[in-house]
Amino acid sequence: MTYILNGTPDITGAAEILSAEALDFVEKLHHRFAATRTSLINARAGARATASASGTMDFLPETAHIRNGDWRVAEAPEALRDRRVEITGPATPAKMAINALNSGAKVWLADLEDAATPTWSNVIDALVNLGAAARGTLSYTSPEGKAYALRADASLATVVVRPRGWHLPESNLSVDGAPAVGALVDFGLHFFHNAVHLAATGQGPFYYLPKMESHLEARLWNEVFTFAESELGLVHGTIRATVLIETIPAAFEMDEILYELRDHASGLNAGRWDYLFSIIKTFREAGDKFIMPDRAAVAMTAPMMRAYTDLLVATCHKRGAFAMGGMAAVIPNRREPEVTEVAFAKVRADKTREANDGFDGSWVAHPDLVGICAEVFGSVLGNEPNQLSRQRPEVSVSADQLLDVASAPGQVTEAGVHANLYVAVAYTAAWLSGNGAVAIHNLMEDAATAEISRSQVWQQIRNRVVADDTGNVITAGLVEGILAEEIERLRAEIADEDRFARYYEPAAELIGRLVSGRDEDFEDFLTLPAYRLLSSELVAP
Ligand SMILES: CC(=O)SCCNC(=O)CCNC(=O)[C@H](O)C(C)(C)COP(=O)(O)OP(=O)(O)OC[C@H]1O[C@@H](n2cnc3c(N)ncnc32)[C@H](O)[C@@H]1OP(=O)(O)O
């Protein structure tokens, strides 16, 4: 039996999203797939421990036949043939969803993951908005009276929904006494309500799949898709999914992931921020070889990042799959032209590198960046909608190149520790307040970027790294002092004391624990303990 624990959010359309038929569908997904999901999540720890102890990782010998085999993924449907610019952003509030759909981007990655806090009302509101977006009826009027509506022309972005990763539970739904699986709730409710309509209009159902760590996790998604299609009477292969390669183990299984999903696969995306986090997390206690420079200093031109993106483009195009670029986190500021100018220049450089390397399109975080990305890719694509035909036979990437963290230029500084702690606390506070993506110091911060900040400090303490700017060893004591300074800085900036007490204090406490450098405090995902804080008021059925 499925129970709704905290009631149905007071949102128009919520009861329909949580209809008995829709919950039955989620329950069926849970019964068939939740146990496998749990065992795959549990298997991650052993694989990580082995990699960390050996200080390395390699391509799988048992799947060499897949890497060497001659196969391709399914042909892209019309709605996904031109993906030169994809805007990302949460699907709630409705205003942002409308702005994204109207932005001129070819695709909107409607995010229930890195950019979203999964409060119950956010989850349901996002699903309500996605239902209205699918039917072209989404509209909104702000409290100030500004009316938002979808553009009437045919240039609305195609929606690609990113459900939560396999790790997050949905504690507001209980199936047979256990929390539901966030990924299955997001996918299941979106698919149940919209797939038939989207398939009929050629606009979906399309998904982005985050944070996978092995091709077996991709196999599970493929099984979910096949089952879901058959339940709703849709043709096998109607769903198309783009997989984020944003963990270091997944970088060693790009071919295998595409192969598992080949009837449903649309492409791979170079999710750089979670990728950096995954490298730190995986090799956090594996010594100096894996100490990364300050977060701000790690560039996509570092040899290990170049190896990763080259391998991704070469793998995708060999298999007929789209290679999608990632997020340059700099964002424009409409009130500060000089900030915008810097952001435009950095985004242009980032997208130019990607387009020249063979990517078929890329991500932007803000509507004002759509034009730059479209222009840069347009100048490389010419009259073609993509560059799938561009093969990269010269690319040959070794395990050592993917793991070559030591040659990334840049320093570790105490200033970097300050910046990491400030961002980690400020972002976690925003997340706890229901806002999963925020601008902090002119950068887009989301769950992935915050993960780098907190895991990097843990790693620096654990490995007794010496700061290049001060010569001090980064110890737990030093970090405690820096954290206290950053908390005071934030307290001075946040005028509202209640708000500080409600969100910043628990955020600071959580981050203080997560960066301690002790094994028992390293959480696999920042959002897991943060989610427990969000859902601590839930009651059992
Ligand atoms: C690592 C990764 O996974 S990257 C992908 C996940 N991260 C994201 O998707 C982040 C997406 N970006 C954002 O959420 C936002 O751009 C932020 C939070 C960084 C900045 O947002 P704001 O502070 O509101 O920016 P700003 O004030 O300049 O916004 C101007 C307008 O653009 C809209 N806007 C800004 N970003 C977006 C977006 N990504 N999608 C839709 N609309 C947007 C705002 O809603 C606002 O609209 P309005 O004029 O109608 O009120």
Ligand SMILES: O=CC(=O)O
């Ligand atoms: O999801 C994208 C990333 O960079 O992380």
Ligand SMILES: [Mg+2]
């Ligand atoms: Mg990510």
